[in-house]
Structures are given as C-alpha cells and as structure tokens.
Amino acid sequence: MYLNLNRRQLLLGGSALMASTWLSPILAQDEQLRVIFWGNQDRADRTFKVMDAFGEDMGIAMAGEFLAFADYWPKLATQTAAGTAPDVVQMDGAGRYIAEYASRGAIAPLDEFIGKELDFAQFDQDQVEAGKVNDTLYAVSLGSNAFGMIVDTTPFEAAGVDIPGPQTTLDDLYAIAESFKSAGVAQAVTDDRSGSWAALENWLRQQSKALYTSDGELGFDAADMAGWLNLWKGFRDAGVCVSPEVQAMMEGPGTSPLIMGKSATMAEFSNLMSAYQALTTSPLVLTNFPRISLDAPGGYYRRPSMFFSISSTSSRKADAARFINFFVNDVEANTILNAERGIPPSAAVRDGIAGMLEDSARAAVTYVGGLEPLLSPPPPQSPSGGGEINESLLAFAAQEAAFGVRPPEAVAADFIAAAQEALERAG
Numbered sequence: 550m551y552l553n554l555n556r557r558q559l560l561l562g563g564s565a566l567m568a569s570t571w572l573s574p575i576l577a578q579d580e581q582l583r584v585i586f587w588g589n590q591d592r593a594d595r596t597f598k599v600m601d602a603f604g605e606d607m608g609i610a611m612a613g614e615f616l617a618f619a620d621y622w623p624k625l626a627t628q629t630a631a632g633t634a635p636d637v638v639q640m641d642g643a644g645r646y647i648a649e650y651a652s653r654g655a656i657a658p659l660d661e662f663i664g665k666e667l668d669f670a671q672f673d674q675d676q677v678e679a680g681k682v683n684d685t686l687y688a689v690s691l692g693s694n695a696f697g698m699i700v701d702t703t704p705f706e707a708a709g710v711d712i713p714g715p716q717t718t719l720d721d722l723y724a725i726a727e728s729f730k731s732a733g734v735a736q737a738v739t740d741d742r743s744g745s746w747a748a749l750e751n752w753l754r755q756q757s758k759a760l761y762t763s764d765g766e767l768g769f770d771a772a773d774m775a776g777w778l779n780l781w782k783g784f785r786d787a788g789v790c791v792s793p794e795v796q797a798m799m800e801g802p803g804t805s806p807l808i809m810g811k812s813a814t815m816a817e818f819s820n821l822m823s824a825y826q827a828l829t830t831s832p833l834v835l836t837n838f839p840r841i842s843l844d845a846p847g848g849y850y851r852r853p854s855m856f857f858s859i860s861s862t863s864s865r866k867a868d869a870a871r872f873i874n875f876f877v878n879d880v881e882a883n884t885i886l887n888a889e890r891g892i893p894p895s896a897a898v899r900d901g902i903a904g905m906l907e908d909s910a911r912a913a914v915t916y917v918g919g920l921e922p923l924l925s926p927p928p929p930q931s932p933s934g935g936g937e938i939n940e941s942l943l944a945f946a947a948q949e950a951a952f953g954v955r956p957p958e959a960v961a962a963d964f965i966a967a968a969q970e971a972l973e974r975a976g
Contacts, residue, residue, distance in 0.1 A: 581610040582868050583635035585628075587621035592889055599882045603875045609868060622646070629655045634860040636869040640688050642853040648930065651682040656858040657866055659686040666870035668878055676894035679853045679927055688856035689873050692891025694820040695851050695917045696747045698838045701736075703831045704813040708732035712834060713814065715923065719780065719839045726789045729813070738789050740806040741796040742816045743781035744947030746939035748838065752777060754848035754925065755841045760939075765932030765972065771958075771965045778950040778957035785951065793951035803828055819917050820854070820891060823909040833909070835916040837923060847923020854891035892917040934975030938968045 584600060586592070593615045604611040614635065616624055621639075628634040629650070638656065640647045650656045663669060663686065669677050673693075680688035698713065705712050708728045713721070726738050742748035750760045759768030784790040791806045799805045802821065806812035808828045816838050817825070826833050837849065857876065859869045875882055880901035883893055888906060892914050893899050899918050903911055931939070946964040950957050 580865070581612040582637070582865055582872060583612045583614070584637040584872070585614045585616075585621075585625065585635040586639035587618045588615055595886050595889055598885050599876060600872075602879075602882060602885070603872050606875075607868070607871065609872075611872075629860070632862050634862060636860055636863040636865055637872060638858050638860055639691075640856040640858050642855045647680070647688050647856065647858065648682050650858070651685075651687045654861055656687050657861045657863065659689070659859065659870065662867070662870040666867055667874050671878070671895040671897040673851060673894050673896065675851055675924065675927055676853060679851075680856055688858045689877060690853040690856055690894045691877060692854045692888065692893060693851040693917060694818045694854055694891050694913070695849055695920055696751050696816070696838060697819050697916060698739075698814050698816050698836050699807060699822060699825050700814045700834045700836055701807060701829070701831045702834055704729065704734045704736045708734045712836065713839060714836050715840075716843065717836075717839045718843065719841060722784065722789045722839060723787055726787060730788070734813075736811060736813045737791045737806070738812065739784070739791075739814045739816070740799070740812045741781060741785065741790045741793065741947075741951060743778060743951060744796075744944040745816060746943055747818065748816045749777055749943065750928070751838050751848040752780075752841070754850075754928070755845045757846060759928050761929060761932055761935060763929040765929075767965065767968055767972070771961045774946075774961035774964055775958045778947070778961055781947075782950065782957060793948065796951070797948070818852075819913040822913045822916075823907065826909040833912075835912050837920070846925055847920070848925070849920050849923045850925060850927040851892070851894075851917060851920070852927070853894075888914060932972060932975070934971040934973075937971045937975070942967050942971065 582604075584596075586596060588596070593613075596615070597613055600611040600613050603609070625634065625638060634655070640650070640656075647656070659667060667689065676690040676693060677686070679690055680686055700712055702712060708725075709732065710725055710728045713725075722738050729736065729738065746760065753759055753769055753773065758773065762768045781790065785792070791811050795806055795809075795811050798809070802808060802824050805815055805825075807815040807825065815825070819835060822833065822835050837847070840847070857873045859866050859873075863869055877893065878895055878898060880898055883898045883902050884905055888902065888910055893902070896918070899914055903914055906914060942964060946960050949955055950960045954960075
C-alpha cells in the first residue's frame with residue numbers, strides 16, 4: 550500500500566512530507582526485504598513496480614520507503630545508528646557516502662556475491678570499479694551519465710557545416726565560427742563553459758591531469774587555470790562563444806544560450822538531453838566535447854548516478870544481492886525503470902530497452918554506450934571543500950575573467966590560492 554498525502558500536504562510541497570512507504574502483496578512472511586531510496590513519485594512508482602515483480606518471482610515479501618534527497622541521509626544515519634537500516638540502501642553517485650559508510654562498517658562488502666547472486670558479465674568495467682573502496686566492492690551502480698555536448702542541428706545545416714564529433718578539436722571551433730558568420734548564422738558556436746567544473750575537468754583529463762588527486766589535493770596549478778581561462782578568452786574575442794552578458798542570464802536549461810537561440814551547442818551531461826529537447830522544436834543531438842588534439846586522451850568517464858548497497862546489519866544479504874542483480878540485469882525490470890536513474894551499466898540491458906525509450910533518452914543511451922574509445926578510469930571522489938570550489942570559486946573566477954575585471958593569470962593565481970584554502974578549511 551501507499552502512504553497517501555492529502556491535498557494540503559501536496560500543496561505545501563515541503564521535502565519533509567515527501568516520504569512514502571510501500572509493501573508488496575506477499576505478506577505471508579514475517580521478515581520482509583526492505584529497500585530505501587531517495588527520489589520523486591515517478592521514481593518511486595517505477596521502483597515499487599520492479600520490487601513487486603521481484604517479490605512475486607522469488608516469493609519474497611518486499612517493503613519500500615522513499616524520501617526527498619535532503620531528508621534521506623539524516624533518516625538513513627538514524628536507522629544505521631540504531632541498527633535498523635533497511636537491507637538495501639541507495640548510495641550517491643559522488644562516492645563520498647560509500648566511502649564513509651564502508652569505513653564505519655555500515656555497509657557490507659559484496660565481493661562474496663560476485664559470480665553468484667551478482668552477475669557482472671555484461672557490466673561496463675568502469676561501473677563495477679566505481680563501487681569499490683580500497684579495492685573491495687561495496688556498491689553496485691544503478692546507472693550512469695557522461696559529460697558531452699548538446700548540439701542544435703539547425704544552424705549547422707544552415708551554414709553547411711558538419712556537426713561536431715569525435716574528430717572535432719577545440720581549434721576547429723574557430724573555423725566553424727567563420728562559416729557561421731559567412732552563412733549569416735547569428736548564433737555563436739558554443740556557450741561559455743569557462744565556469745563549468747565538468748568542462749574544466751574534461752579539459753584537464755585530456756592532458757592526463759585532474760581536478761583533484763586521490764589524496765584530496767588540487768590536481769592542477771595556476772598555469773593550468775590560466776590556460777583554461779585564456780582558452781575561453783580566445784573564444785570570446787573571436788565570437789566562438791557567447792558574450793559574458795548572455796552567459797550570465799542562464800539560470801537553468803530554459804534560459805540557457807542554446808534554448809534562447811544564442812548558441813548552437815552547449816556542453817552538458819547526457820542525462821539532461823531530454824530536458825533540453827523538451828524546450829525546443831529544433832532537433833538536438835548529443836556528441837562529445839571537442840578535443841585538445843586527436844592524439845590526446847578523450848578525458849571521459851561514465852559517471853555513476855547512484856548505487857545500491859547492502860546494510861551490514863541485514864540478515865538477508867544474499868536475497869538483497871539477488872534483488873540488486875534483478876534491478877540492474879533484468880530487461881523487463883529496466884523497461885519499467887526507463888533509464889530514469891541513468892544509462893544502464895549492463896550492455897545487454899541497454900540493447901534490450903533501446904527500442905522502448907523516447908528518442909532523446911535513446912540518444913543519451915547511444916552516446917554513453919559509444920564512448921569507449923574516449924574513456925579513461927574515473928577520477929577519485931571530490932574531497933571535502935570540493936563543492937565550494939566547483940560551484941562557487943570557479944564560477945566567480947570565470948566571471949572575473951570573462952568580464953575583464955583582471956587578466957586571466959591574476960584570476961588564476963587567486964583562484965588556486967582560494968581553492969587550496971577551501972580544502973584546508975574543510976579538511
């Protein structure tokens with residue numbers, strides 16, 4: 550059954566009210582397999598349907614609970630401290646909670662189930678590795694996305710220019726901009742992504758560098774940052790990217806330069822493809838962010854969106870592992886899930902559900918599944934303080950450089966100093 554909210558509670562919309570429980574129709578057993586996760590009602594409906602299908606197939610009584618993200622972690626922490634955590638718990642894609650819960654012994658190692666209850670034969674290896682802490686598996690990826698570039702095909706067709714792809718370099722954007730101007734295409738080639746941590750990370754990884762090292766330090770220096778800011782200064786000066794005034798108007802997909810008709814492309818994560826396509830009648834395609842050079846590493850990794858782990862206090866760990874296996878490997882289950890948690894990590898599942906997805910979702914699946922030649926191992930998790938650097942300090946530095954407040958070199962030096970201070974303060 551569902552715990553229904555009345556109309557007033559729904560209108561209040563408070564995250565604390567967004568909690569619901571569900572019990573499978575099989576209630577004969579005294580002990581149920583319990584699952585907890587965060588998400589909205591659509592995710593809950595899909596998840597509960599899959600839980601019901603697994604319960605019916607296995608003759609296991611299932612119980613589910615979901616909350617808003619902000620309420621989830623306090624609830625799980627309370628349950629864990631009391632020794633009452635559900636059997637299956639959802640973990641975040643950034644990996645910070647996995648490492649924390651694993652180090653405290655709150656989630657169980659899963660290596661003993663591999664090849665038995667857990668089948669990774671069709672899994673992408675990088676998705677398996679992402680669930681490990683100190684070479685021990687503690688979590689199973691439920692889906693992934695990847696950084697890329699969303700392209701409006703209309704201006705490219707108008708200019709008679711090929712849509713960017715794996716053979717497109719950053720220098721090629723200058724030539725595309727000239728073709729746009731010659732054809733009378735008003736859009737810039739791209740938005741200004743100098744303030745995007747994901748774009749910066751991709752650029753660094755193409756040079757075999759990183760945002761952060763495995764010991765929680767910055768993986769780049771002031772010279773790298775100056776190079777990044779100067780790259781975008783060159784684009785700005787040549788009209789390759791939008792002006793800082795246009796970029797500053799973006800508050801979300803609806804006010805992005807791409808949707809506002811100011812740029813022909815936008816660097817973004819693959820799972821947002823559907824959101825952007827829903828806002829325009831122009832056909833969009835998903836491709837990779839341009840490369841520094843064709844002999845440079847691709848810089849890509851599949852980023853897990855979230856995981857399932859098993860509580861260390863669970864008395865039904867094998868059944869919990871079987872449920873997770875069903876969730877990630879069963880094609881019918883994933884037809885119900887509709888890649889809502891990201892691109893399935895199983896190649897067999899991706900193939901099995903591809904024909905049942907909406908066009909934009911199918912494009913994301915195809916894109917992420919075809920990134921293999923440009924992939925490299927995923928980075929270490931962001932350290933404490935990384936959020937401030939990624940979302941605040943980088944954005945401020947990018948705006949300073951874009952509006953010409955100070956030269957890129959001066960901005961870069963101050964950014965590195967502020968970032969190191971943020972890491973020390975949080976550490």
